[in-house]
Amino acid sequence: MNSNFHLLIRDTWIELPDVQAGVAKSLSRASSSMETVGGFRYEQHAPKANASWVVDTGLRDAEVSRWLTYAATGRAGAVWLYDVQAAQANMLGEAQTQGSSATLVTVEGVPMPAFGSGVSSTRKVRTGVAYSLSYSTTHTAAATIGTYDVGAGAVDIVAPAGTGSRRGSTAFVPAADGECEIVWTVADVTSGARLSEGSVSDSSFLPGENTPCRVVVSDRSQRIDFVYSDRLSRSTASFEIREVG
Amino acid sequence: MRALPEGWPATDEPDQASPRAYFHMVDGSWPPASTTGAGESLPDGWAEVGQWEEVRELQALLLPGQVRGASGFATATGSCTIKHPDAGMFAPWRRGTERVPAGGECELWLSHDGYDGSTAFLLGSYILAPIKGRALSREITLDLKENLAKFQRPHNLLPGPGDGSVGVSGWDYLVSSAERLGFAVEYDGSGSDTVQALRFPGEDSVLSTWRDMVSSLLGAFYLSPDGQTAVLRTFDYLSGDAAETETLDVLTQFEDLQWSMDPGEVVDRIVLTYIPATFGRAVIWTAADGLSVPSLSSITVEFDPTVPVPDAAEGQTTIDGNAAAVGGGTASSLPVSITVLSSGRFQMKITNPNGSRRYLVTPAGLPSTYTVTGADTSTDETKRVLTWGATESKSVNPLSLDMGHVVQSETDAQNILNRVVSRVSTPSTLLPSVRVLPHVGRELTDVCRVDYSSEGLNSKALVTSLTTRGGPGYVEQAVGLALLPLLVRDFNEAWDLVDPSAIVDDFNDHWNSIDPSADLDAFNDDPMNAP
Numbered sequence: 120m121n122s123n124f125h126l127l128i129r130d131t132w133i134e135l136p137d138v139q140a141g142v143a144k145s146l147s148r149a150s151s152s153m154e155t156v157g158g159f160r161y162e163q164h165a166p167k168a169n170a171s172w173v174v175d176t177g178l179r180d181a182e183v184s185r186w187l188t189y190a191a192t193g194r195a196g197a198v199w200l201y202d203v204q205a206a207q208a209n210m211l212g213e214a215q216t217q218g219s220s221a222t223l224v225t226v227e228g229v230p231m232p233a234f235g236s237g238v239s240s241t242r243k244v245r246t247g248v249a250y251s252l253s254y255s256t257t258h259t260a261a262a263t264i265g266t267y268d269v270g271a272g273a274v275d276i277v278a279p280a281g282t283g284s285r286r287g288s289t290a291f292v293p294a295a296d297g298e299c300e301i302v303w304t305v306a307d308v309t310s311g312a313r314l315s316e317g318s319v320s321d322s323s324f325l326p327g328e329n330t331p332c333r334v335v336v337s338d339r340s341q342r343i344d345f346v347y348s349d350r351l352s353r354s355t356a357s358f359e360i361r362e363v364g
Numbered sequence: 365m366r367a368l369p370e371g372w373p374a375t376d377e378p379d380q381a382s383p384r385a386y387f388h389m390v391d392g393s394w395p396p397a398s399t400t401g402a403g404e405s406l407p408d409g410w411a412e413v414g415q416w417e418e419v420r421e422l423q424a425l426l427l428p429g430q431v432r433g434a435s436g437f438a439t440a441t442g443s444c445t446i447k448h449p450d451a452g453m454f455a456p457w458r459r460g461t462e463r464v465p466a467g468g469e470c471e472l473w474l475s476h477d478g479y480d481g482s483t484a485f486l487l488g489s490y491i492l493a494p495i496k497g498r499a500l501s502r503e504i505t506l507d508l509k510e511n512l513a514k515f516q517r518p519h520n521l522l523p524g525p526g527d528g529s530v531g532v533s534g535w536d537y538l539v540s541s542a543e544r545l546g547f548a549v550e551y552d553g554s555g556s557d558t559v560q561a562l563r564f565p566g567e568d569s570v571l572s573t574w575r576d577m578v579s580s581l582l583g584a585f586y587l588s589p590d591g592q593t594a595v596l597r598t599f600d601y602l603s604g605d606a607a608e609t610e611t612l613d614v615l616t617q618f619e620d621l622q623w624s625m626d627p628g629e630v631v632d633r634i635v636l637t638y639i640p641a642t643f644g645r646a647v648i649w650t651a652a653d654g655l656s657v658p659s660l661s662s663i664t665v666e667f668d669p670t671v672p673v674p675d676a677a678e679g680q681t682t683i684d685g686n687a688a689a690v691g692g693g694t695a696s697s698l699p700v701s702i703t704v705l706s707s708g709r710f711q712m713k714i715t716n717p718n719g720s721r722r723y724l725v726t727p728a729g730l731p732s733t734y735t736v737t738g739a740d741t742s743t744d745e746t747k748r749v750l751t752w753g754a755t756e757s758k759s760v761n762p763l764s765l766d767m768g769h770v771v772q773s774e775t776d777a778q779n780i781l782n783r784v785v786s787r788v789s790t791p792s793t794l795l796p797s798v799r800v801l802p803h804v805g806r807e808l809t810d811v812c813r814v815d816y817s818s819e820g821l822n823s824k825a826l827v828t829s830l831t832t833r834g835g836p837g838y839v840e841q842a843v844g845l846a847l848l849p850l851l852v853r854d855f856n857e858a859w860d861l862v863d864p865s866a867i868v869d870d871f872n873d874h875w876n877s878i879d880p881s882a883d884l885d886a887f888n889d890d891p892m893n894a895p
Contacts, residue, residue, distance in 0.1 A: 149837025151382075153799065157615030161801060163382045165837035166476075167402060197450070214402065219477065241403070333401075364401035 127199035137183040139175045146170050171361040180351035187358045190336040205328035206316040212329040215240035217310045225284040226255040226311030226324050236306035243331050244299045253288035253322035255311040265303040269293040288322040333364040365609040366805035371483035375803045383474040385413035390469040396461035415835035416444035422808045422828045424584040426787040427846045428794035431629040436578035438586035438808050442508035454504050467492045489591035514545050515571040523561050523707040524675030534559045534581050542594040551596040557776040561674035566708030580770035597809050604824045604848040606811040614816035619799040631788040633759035636781050637747040638771040646739035651724035651731040657716035664713045677738030684732040685722035691729030795845040802841035824848040858892050
């Protein structure tokens with residue numbers, strides 16, 4: 120099954136197989152703007168954007184959308200959504216793909232602030248899925264620039280061969296559902312981090328999409344179409360899923 | 365104005381990220397530790413804020429819009445919202461960490477890199493006022509107000525300067541009172557009046573005595589945002605004698621320029637009254653009927669001297685005592701010592717070294733008294749009057765100012781009258797709250813310059829109100845400004861004329877040296893446009 124969405128309910132990943140194509144995903148970032156007497160416009164914006172998805176389950180019975188309905192009741196504890204399309208791009212949050220140092224590292228031609236020492240980021244990962252962590256670094260070849268830990272102990276991240284700013288990558292497959300913690304241990308040498316899913320072997324940089332993220336599922340809106348007496352009736356259902364936290 | 369830490373975007377940066385706001389209870393374990401959406405772990409005592417607001421307003425006599433106001437005091441209030449924890453609602457009836465506290469000192473912080481990052485900036489320090497919540501709301505609202513707890517105590521203004529000096533400025537009395545209350549003091553030392561001795565009733569609070577003094581001295585007072593410093597501004601400072609903190613260019617920094625000017629504030633007659641001090645002998649305490657001191661012990665009495673007693677005043681060292689309650693018995697002189705707690709609270713300790721009780725009566729049976737030589741004897745409250753402007757029968761818009769005991773000499777009263785005249789003889793302009801590009805370090809009484817040269821406005825202004833609010837994706841600020849009229853001092857500074865008494869000669873020399881053919885019309889058009 121290649122579905123785009125997985126729900127995490129009480130630390131268990133559940134695939135959502137029957138979400139129809141054409142999911143509308145939108146990002147919204149709080150902002151305000153002011154225009155002065157002289158016509159100069161100034162904008163402010165929040166440091167983080169929030170995503171929301173509108174998913175449709177097509178003309179199906181209630182079994183198809185049962186886990187989304189359950190998550191919407193609010194009794195499922197903390198619910199997380201894993202968006203495969205976003206995970207293939209970059210699972211890290213927008214603030215986790217680069218650091219805040221004054222030193223810049225060129226990531227495929229674009230300078231970005233480097234990570235300081237000890238900066239860490241954590242992402243939930245799924246067992247059996249191939250993940251790839253790529254990064255740009257200027258550090259000496261074969262030197263350790265950080266570690267990642269998927270529950271089996273910290274594994275070194277090593278700078279690739281070559282000199283100057285270059286892209287390196289490392290791959291892993293987690294043995295169990297859990298979290299991947301990435302810690303950059305050397306200051307001012309690494310930036311442009313990308314944690315991505317799948318066998319896509321391209322290691323170039325893509326901006327962070329922040330998945331999986333904690334979400335709230337709205338109660339379904341439903342159009343009842345076919346009612347049977349001997350099996351579950353069919354309706355089209357759509358849910359709105361919003362990123363929270 | 366306070367400088368922002370490194371890492372804050374410049375005020376005029378056209379595209380900026382807004383900071384995050386945090387609420388912190390000082391010395392508290394509430395709010396409970398939490399993790400913000402951004403993954404930041406906050407310890408006990410910290411919470412991320414949803415929306416916040418801070419309003420600071422200054423009321424100072426003679427500012428536009430407040431000509432007849434005002435106490436010279438600033439008020440600060442605020443509010444913020446924090447969300448309920450996942451585990452359950454915050455409420456006063458809960459137990460454990462969800463129980464809201466009964467009150468306490470708290471702070472609002474803004475930061476771009478976390479609650480303890482290097483860009484964290486203290487917006488203000490408050491105490492909790494009402495906390496409100498609703499069952500259907502994800503957050504509770506905390507109202508905040510300035511921590512004026514120390515100001516509710518009985519005042520501690522000493523009757524005299526306290527350091528042996530004779531006659532210092534009323535501001536120096538306030539500085540010493542502030543320091544003894546535990547505040548650091550910011551004061552530019554420009555008070556030029558002379559107060560020989562002061563007295564306020566003993567039970568008056570710090571707040572009411574300071575208000576009387578600050579408004580009599582035509583100044584202003586506010587507590588710094590961190591609650592630690594008492595900021596005292598003299599009249600000279602409030603009329604613009606201070607370094608300009610910034611230039612506000614209307615075209616690039618104001619959303620709109622609103623102004624108002626009230627012709628009703630032009631005054632055509634000023635009556636200033638004051639009560640000078642006359643120093644001589646004064647009785648400051650009389651024993652109550654039947655008051656006695658047991659043998660071989662002492663009593664301590666606290667009383668209000670009812671008159672100002674300067675430091676140099678001399679009091680008795682003994683007081684009449686008598687073995688018989690109606691006098692006529694063995695008379696003794698009982699040693700007495702005085703401790704000054706404040707200008708309205710004196711403590712007197714009377715000791716009886718004799719073997720039997722002594723009543724505090726004179727040999728003739730009259731109550732014993734304590735007399736001071738050098739105290740203010742003007743108990744009849746006769747006011748002196750200085751006037752300016754039209755006569756009473758002809759004036760349409762008079763202003764009365766009563767300076768009470770705080771102004772004690774005619775020179776000081778005349779100086780104050782001159783300053784008031786400069787303020788109210790022409791109407792001044794108020795820019796009520798206008799939205800400007802925010803700078804969270806701005807403070808009340810900042811002297812800044814408003815520049816709208818294309819419309820002919822280039823004037824010093826005083827910040828009299830600040831409303832700062834923020835929430836997701838925004839920080840907004842509205843500033844209320846009083847345009848300060850030009851004074852001779854400003855003219856002298858613009859033309860670099862150092863000694864005002866030689867102004868005419870200096871000015872002519874200066875004018876001729878610039879350009880003998882310089883045009884008088886150009887000067888009349890804008891006298892401040894010094895080459």
